Amino acid sequence: MELPLVSIIIPIYNSEKFIAEAVESVQKQTYHNWEIILVDDCSTDNSSSIVLEMMQKDERIQFHRLNTNSGTGIARNLGVSKASGRYISFLDADDLWKPKKLEKQLNFLKENNLPFTFSYYDWIDEDGELLNKRVEAPQNLSYRQLFFCNYIGNLTGIYDVSYFGKMEISPIRKRQDWMHWLSVLKKIKKAQAVPESLAFYRIRTNSISASKLDLLKHNFAVYRNFHGYNFGVSLLCMSGFLFTQLIIKPLYCKSI
Template identity: 35%
Template sequence: MEPLVSIVTPCYNSAAFITETLDAVVAQRYTNWELIVVDDRSADETCDIVEAFASRHPRVRLVALKENGGVSNARNIGLAEAKGKYIAFLDSDDIWLEDKLSRQVSYMEKELLPLTFCAYNRIDEQGKIISGQIPVPRTVNYNALLAHNVVIFSTSMMLKSAIGDIKFSRAGHEDWIFLLQLLKKCGQGYGINQPLVYYRVRQNSVSSNKLKAIGYTWKIFRESEGINFFRSAILLGRYAVSASLKRLR
């Protein structure tokens, strides 16, 4: 029997994009999945949209939080609810291509891998593709990911047993910190250099705010990972260069 994949989608005021994201999950060729949507006390119609969708698709479940606790809290709750062998995180404005789950599960089952991720294309808020394929390396370890975060979180899939007791911290770039902690445990992640995800770039996101992103990155180096000032400065320079090159693609 095909292993169960638990998909965790945190959302907050995602009414403009959530239907397209949910449709992409239902359209997957791989069929043994559960989708846990954790709504972080949205003020728009997100909950109503997901609830109506879940009434038509029993593998979709809404967890509606009574208080806003941030994306890290929402992901931790979704992770605790997950029953699958594998965990896949999908942000509420990103879109999977139909072969995304099948390609990753097949690769991970065959090679007994703890973490995979894939190439992607960037889209804008209207869904228009605004980049060519963003490639990924064949493998990545802790030091490589520290120097350059090549993993867009919505492209990742990980073995739940490899995650263990790792939790999302309340910090900027919490997904990057989570992956760094995972690689400390499992050694390597494995890339699929095939674009299987549309990653949406939004004007008000942390990743689009360069100064804020740099500030969060510096905190990761200095506070989360405890790296000395000199090496942190070198890593931050590399981060700035790689981020600039990525936007040129």
């Protein structure tokens, strides 16, 4: 019996320091029926050269380039449009997967008859060293819970195209991953997590994760623009977000 193909979308922007390691973490998967679709968002470094060289050695790797710098959402959408797999998964150019990530998630989907799942993940620094922190999530994550906090690490999500179709990603430059998973849970109501860490999320000093003030601003924009709430309702939603972020989510962040 032929195993289903998994399409892995990796957007690239000036990622020469990390991209080879990210691709290699896919190549080391114990599940082998996958394709990588890399989309370069007009990098000005050697990212594309590194990828093109890797393509010559692995026919499962595709490479596409945007004509203008358009943001991660647009890059991911181009990748999704090129995908041939039954399943679509995402990985950023500076993050990594553990070797059994795909195998364990696909088994979990099949055993529980699910169209979507995600997993826990660990933090690493820019040099790939463990930061001794694991981000977990509610085992049965509801839309309401996700509404007030993005528990789903984008590098861990995987969905069944035969159930959802190819889902469009918001072109908004920030927090489009949260909006994407909200759209998933709006359809299925609850999501089950694989209850173990299957990936490494890299914390970078210039990343959105490193700026709490920017995070608040972009999350407010999700309530205001994605959900379409007025200013007052968006402020109320942000109060719920802050409560969850400060009181509830830390309960799911473990030292390892």
